[in-house]
Amino acid sequence: MTWPDSALPTTYDAAATEATWYPTWTEHGVFTADPARAATREPFVIVIPPPNVTAVLHMGHGLNNTVQDVLIRWRRMAGDEALWVPGTDHAGIATQNVVEKQLAAEGKTRFDLGREPFVQRVAEFVDKTGGEILNQLKSIGASADWSRTAYTFSPELSRSVRETFVRLHEDGLVYKGHRVIHWCPRCGTSLSDEEAEFTDTNGKLYHLRYALANDASQFITVATTRPETMLGDVAVAVNPDDERYQALIGQEVILPLNGVRIPIVGDSYTDPTFGSGAVKITPAHDANDFEVGKRHQLAMPVIIDAEGFVREVEGAAGRVPAELSGLDRFAARKAIVQLLEAAGALVKIENHAHSVRHCYRCDTVVEPRLSDQWFVKMQPLADKALAALRTGELRILPERWEAVYVNWLEGIRDWNISRQIWWGHRVPVWYCESSCGETPIVSRTDVTQCPGCSGSVRQDEDVLDTWFSSWLWPFSTLGWPEKTPDLKAFYPGDVLVTAPEILFFWVARMVMSGCWFLDKAPFHTVYLHGTVRDMQHRKMSKSLGNGIDPLDVVKLYGADALRWTMVAGLGLGVDIMLDPNDLEKSFSPGRNFCTKLWNIGRFLLSRVGTDPVAPVSSLDRAQLAPADRWILERLDIAIADCDAALGPARPSTAEHWAELERGRGLRLSEYAEAARRFVWNELADWYLESIKPRLAAEGTADREVARAVLAHAFDGALRLLHPIVPFITEELWQKLPQTPQGTFLAQAAWPVHSGEPAGAGAGFEMVRESVAAIRQVRAEYNVNPGAWVDAVLVATADTQDMLALQADTVGSLARAKVRVETSNPGGAAAQVLLSGGIELVVPLAGMVDLEKEKQRLDTEIVQLDKQLTALDARLANEGFVSKAKPQVVEAERAKATEWRTRLTQLRDKRTSLGA
């Protein structure tokens, strides 16, 4: 017979499908959460790690947002009130740098423009080009609630930021400190500890000698990696327990080059084993030296300015020789080393591997610098964040990151939150311009005159660290400090998905702010995924040029192919390798999978058609063929596997993770594999093939059963797969005969166990084994693939009926004319022993190679005999039988019995073939 043309085109058109469904979903508000509904549905909330407002989508975003979308779509289908809050970060330093670069191209600096016009210009730039990344996220299918799109620098979020600063000040946790901080001379701002990244560097260790003041013939040698700072030295420190130097403590040395007299002090900070055991102390240019300087009440001359040039900046009169003044710090290093050598003060230069801090935004070497900055006292906040993890209110996956989190929090240091840039939230502090004695005014609202003397005020020049707004993201986006319905319904959220790189920058700080301001951790699960790397395991980056543009992949293979490839390869916390030079190779798994799904859909629509199908629950169980029961059981198992891989979605009891389930769930690759196995290896490879004859039997009741079961099984598969490949599954689902008009798969119910009894598929397993055996024989004997062979299934009393029922199915799947008999017909034939005592006999008239058959049996006998011998030895071992768990021993005994029977049968068969 001829089949009607499929309702579907022969190839899947990803672009057209994506262009259809995304706008349709958004028009119907599929992604929009409603706090009113959260009364009857469990809310499930994810906040996006806000990309920089000027960012362009890269593979890391692709991975991060695909994971979030998988989770949010899963929960949406599972009946939760799912909310995914999208938005962007104003990214203070990064964004300012972008605009400064534009200005540089025009030959200008931000100072040429002045503060107000510059901020204006950045704002315009952001308005015009910013947030494009959110549109790019739509093209990979991100089902975020765009009606709630947030921005860290919006008026609403700015209000949260100011509230936070003021409240922390009221709590006594914000203070202004004078100390050595990390300074980026290129960005012209201070940085937090986290923003000054370590880079391993092969540097030099310079050994300098300073002459004693009272005896110029004696020297003390100090070792330093930064000789240029010697102009600002105020002491030489030695360990008070170091016998070599004890006598020198209290004496003075004379600095070469500038002749300044400085004392030798004893301080246990000095490590006697490092270098010469004596170190120079430059309090204004080294954080440790600053502490030593404070302990000994030493002066703190500043000899390097904000731009990184050596000169007498503060308290340094007479310290910088004229010929060195104005030199860049690195040029000054060279010059000073030469001068020291000429002066005989350079003892030696050694190679020295050490770590040098660099600005995380522009990679400039960071300069430690003495300055006034705003700090947050972190210890009280950290205590709460630690408690959240310890009580199980919070968990981190993979669990090994929990130790890293704890370690950081236990050693927490105060957070420098002020930045000397212009793009960001201005510090809400004002100072009286007269000297009326009014202390700095910290205010929620703008201050225009001094509350003390009514005189004029000026606002603090600094802006706040970008992360000081991002750390509020889980609640600032919901309207905090207002008590909004959103805040009430959707805080605390559920899962935070991000990369481990920003565990400290962002994740730990969000936990701290959430616990401090709202008394609850902002989420119960932190999911840290791996990094996208190239085939040499290098992180994809702009500078290496080894990146992949996700939009290129979407264009070439579709968003679903991109998503599938990433999710399928996403072991928990494991890096994902992709080849930027071979997109085809990298993404063909996703593309191939989509094609397979598409073709299953085409088959189904052409054979099942669009006429109504009966719900599976309405079918008479007696009508179900073994294959039907098998695939229904397999679907149940697939559902259970997917659920087990993904869940639990939240702590199942109270609000704390129980120890047993703490490490469970979010195994995305396992989920993908379970769904793939079902739809491809079970539904397509076996069920669909086995029912082809039934679907061809027009007008029969059995055809209706097969139609119903196939439609149901594919429907279940599409539901399971939708979170990973939303577009193609929606497109196919809409075409299924049983899909209700006007509904979306994106909102359809997550499948649940159908109640098929365990073992329901056992009958069909006989079919699968028989078919596999016949195919194997055919391949071994090189039977023409198109040719039909004869096959006899020798049944036992138990299996006779079942086999008779399925002989035709076996035949059609294996291209064999199958007879079921009760005794072995003998003769020249290929023979295979199946499980349950069933034998397969394939006569293969004239083709059977007796030697080959003997060989095959011999191989199998030898192997089985070896295994059985080992098993028997184990069972004969007194230690095993007495110490192993009874169930294990029992299982091994059963196995031994089975193997022994099989071995006997194999030997009989072998004997019958002769020597």
Add this chain to the structure above:
RNA sequence: GGGCGAAUAGCUCAGCUGGUUAGAGCACCUGUCUUACACACAGGGGGUCGGGGGUUCGAAUCCCUCUUCGCCCA
């Protein structure tokens, strides 16, 4: 310098609280354009689980140690 992780098939990885005849995908080999699908189907080869010690009736799995690689922190 401290901490953590990884090392299993050519590649990317599963293998969770010790008991499997060590698995998957890709790659490879042999067939097949069998009217859903060659982006596919059928069949097949390939691993002394990084080295060495130990615990145990039993170790890829637990402990120690070494080697190599990676990450985080100072």
